Amino acid sequence: MSVVAAPTPAVRPRSAVMDFAAQQPLGAVSFVIILAMTVAGVFAEWVAPYDPLHIDFAAILQPPSWEHWSGTDAFGRDIFSRLIYGARTALVISLTSSFLGSTIGAVLGIASAYFGGKIDDWIQRVMDILLAFPIIVLALVVVAALKTAVVFGIDINLVVAIAIPIVPRVCRVVRAAALTIRVMPYVDAARAAGYSDSRIIFRHMAPNVVAPYLIMFTAFMAQAILLEASLSFLGLGVTEPTPAWGLMLSGNAADFYREAPWMILFPGIAISLAVFAFNLFGDSLRDYLDPRFKV
Amino acid sequence: MLRYTIHRLLLMIPTLFGVAVLVFFMLRIVPGDVVEVKLRGDGGTVSQEVIDAERKRLGLDKPLIRQFGDYMYGLVTGDLGISMWTERPVTEEISLRLELSLQVAIMATIFAVLLAIPLGTTAALMRGTWVDYVVRVVTIGGLSIPSFWFGMLIMMALLYLWNWLPPITFTPIYVDPVANLTQLIWPAMAVGYRYCAVVARMIRSSLLEVLNEDYIRTARAKGVFEKLVISRHALRNALLPAITVIGIEFAFLIGGLVVTEQVFNLNGLGKLFVQSVSRSDFTLIQGMVMVLAVAYVFVNLVVDLLYAVFDPRIRYGT
Numbered sequence: 001m002s003v004v005a006a007p008t009p010a011v012r013p014r015s016a017v018m019d020f021a022a023q024q025p026l027g028a029v030s031f032v033i034i035l036a037m038t039v040a041g042v043f044a045e046w047v048a049p050y051d052p053l054h055i056d057f058a059a060i061l062q063p064p065s066w067e068h069w070s071g072t073d074a075f076g077r078d079i080f081s082r083l084i085y086g087a088r089t090a091l092v093i094s095l096t097s098s099f100l101g102s103t104i105g106a107v108l109g110i111a112s113a114y115f116g117g118k119i120d121d122w123i124q125r126v127m128d129i130l131l132a133f134p135i136i137v138l139a140l141v142v143v144a145a146l147k148t149a150v151v152f153g154i155d156i157n158l159v160v161a162i163a164i165p166i167v168p169r170v171c172r173v174v175r176a177a178a179l180t181i182r183v184m185p186y187v188d189a190a191r192a193a194g195y196s197d198s199r200i201i202f203r204h205m206a207p208n209v210v211a212p213y214l215i216m217f218t219a220f221m222a223q224a225i226l227l228e229a230s231l232s233f234l235g236l237g238v239t240e241p242t243p244a245w246g247l248m249l250s251g252n253a254a255d256f257y258r259e260a261p262w263m264i265l266f267p268g269i270a271i272s273l274a275v276f277a278f279n280l281f282g283d284s285l286r287d288y289l290d291p292r293f294k295v
Numbered sequence: 296m297l298r299y300t301i302h303r304l305l306l307m308i309p310t311l312f313g314v315a316v317l318v319f320f321m322l323r324i325v326p327g328d329v330v331e332v333k334l335r336g337d338g339g340t341v342s343q344e345v346i347d348a349e350r351k352r353l354g355l356d357k358p359l360i361r362q363f364g365d366y367m368y369g370l371v372t373g374d375l376g377i378s379m380w381t382e383r384p385v386t387e388e389i390s391l392r393l394e395l396s397l398q399v400a401i402m403a404t405i406f407a408v409l410l411a412i413p414l415g416t417t418a419a420l421m422r423g424t425w426v427d428y429v430v431r432v433v434t435i436g437g438l439s440i441p442s443f444w445f446g447m448l449i450m451m452a453l454l455y456l457w458n459w460l461p462p463i464t465f466t467p468i469y470v471d472p473v474a475n476l477t478q479l480i481w482p483a484m485a486v487g488y489r490y491c492a493v494v495a496r497m498i499r500s501s502l503l504e505v506l507n508e509d510y511i512r513t514a515r516a517k518g519v520f521e522k523l524v525i526s527r528h529a530l531r532n533a534l535l536p537a538i539t540v541i542g543i544e545f546a547f548l549i550g551g552l553v554v555t556e557q558v559f560n561l562n563g564l565g566k567l568f569v570q571s572v573s574r575s576d577f578t579l580i581q582g583m584v585m586v587l588a589v590a591y592v593f594v595n596l597v598v599d600l601l602y603a604v605f606d607p608r609i610r611y612g613t
Contacts (some may be wrong), residue, residue: 134550
């Protein structure tokens with residue numbers, strides 16, 4: 001990583017954001033990419049030059065030009081606009097699923113460490129079972145089990161399918177971190193004071209595992225984007241006509257390797273860039289928050 | 296060591312049992328099964344009697360507990376049941392495709408490890424130089440680029456450079472090794488890139504850690520050639536954590552194949568899995584998940600045992 005600057009005589013205390021940017025320039029760059037994606041996704045209506053669903057048979061398979069920055073697809077839809085709306089789809093699904101998975105995983109991890117004994121054994125055994133599935137296989141089993149249920153334009157079951165494989169992985173890491181906190185005097189003090197278990201877990205222990213939680217959350221944002229793209233590519237995630245990056249690569253896109261390579265190039269670049277940014281941001285966050293922590 | 300191995304093998308039983316239970320009941324929480332996909336899938340209207348008759352024929356009308364009992368009995372006797380869609384034995388469906396997927400997985404592993412060792416080692420030895428940064432960018436790319444898209448790029452490159460696409464029909468290696476290898480090397484590269492990136496990063500960081508150890512300083516101080524210090528003293532120890540990653544990622548390679556096989560139109564386990572998911576073919580899904588889970592826990596065990604072989608300090612107690 002970058003060389004850590006010698007402590008400069010502080011004229012005035014820098015804000016945490018500036019401090020992070022100074023220590024982790026690559027992290028700052030990735031944060032800018034994430035921010036740009038988020039802005040594009042949130043304000044897609046204003047950013048996108050065309051309606052992503054508008055079919056224009058007069059303009060099918062057009063190469064990138066000033067009118068269509070990334071060309072058009074087999075239905076004459078503007079690929080750039082679909083990429084912008086696709087950012088919204090990717091972010092909404094990965095944010096909700098990563099948040100859901102990491103939070104459940106963290107709570108289970110802390111509870112596992114706090115209670116110990118039988119409860120710990122059982123939670124860890126269930127996590128072992130979940131870990132015996134490769135990520136995408138587990139997600140596909142959930143997809144097969146739950147079918148689809150669309151609420152507010154998001155397929156809730158897709159979110160659950162992506163969240164479940166995240167749970168055991170976060171649980172493991174958070175449990176390890178919580179085990180060191182479990183033996184701290186302030187936890188004993190809280191117990192001696194007669195606080196309830198849930199109060200100790202949420203008020204006393206949880207704030208102290210925020211660093212590993214945030215790191216895992218960011219890292220799994222990247223995984224979730226990748227997973228959503230893969231599932232959509234397989235035709236088992238986001239469904240047409242919703243613009244999604246993985247979906248743009250599936251179906252008949254492969255028939256146009258020769259005629260319309262831009263149909264394959266741009267969505268792939270979008271996925272890679274998004275995953276890259278979250279991976280790098282997670283890495284930098286780890287170096288910044290806790291250099292000894294390894295995922 | 297033998298006792299430890301037996302102990303570990305016994306411990307697998309509850310995990311695998313848990314996997315079987317989980318998959319069985321998860322698939323059946325929400326109504327909807329293969330019969331509906333089969334008979335109503337294309338929007339056709341089929342009377343309820345026909346559906347019920349088909350359910351009865353496939354044994355889906357039996358109480359859940361009975362179905363579960365049959366499934367468990369089958370598992371114990373090594374019978375994975377009959378695919379609800381193709382109506383051929385699940386073991387047959389799987390073994391037909393295992394060869395292809397296994398070969399791609401092994402080729403990807405060889406490709407990844409052969410590339411990762413020099414990449415990770417040079418990056419560690421030239422830490423902070425441009426070489427290190429190039430390796431870093433290449434490996435982060437491997438973690439970020441979806442393997443299926445990388446596969447599409449490879450296909451596109453083959454098409455543009457040589458006007459050639461890999462054939463769709465699979466040729467086994469004992470029939471025609473050249474045709475077989477030229478077909479499978481591309482999907483192996485596509486899934487191997489990520490694998491290589493993960494292993495190279497691991498080797499880099501563990502080598503950097505090892506190079507700070509006292510015994511490296513001792514070796515250097517007593518005048519051992521730098522090359523020998525690296526190859527005999529440092530790399531040998533740095534490869535240990537890499538073995539874990541290689542093992543874990545091998546099991547997960549099958550996961551990467553799920554998507555990549557679609558791109559290359561390979562009729563392997565991954566394609567079969569996706570098909571059975573979209574057809575709600577419960578028996579086939581259950582069977583494949585069991586095969587994958589068994590493979591995963593075995594690879595984990597082999598990794599742990601290899602640890603003891605490579606590192607004499609590790610002795611597994613009884």
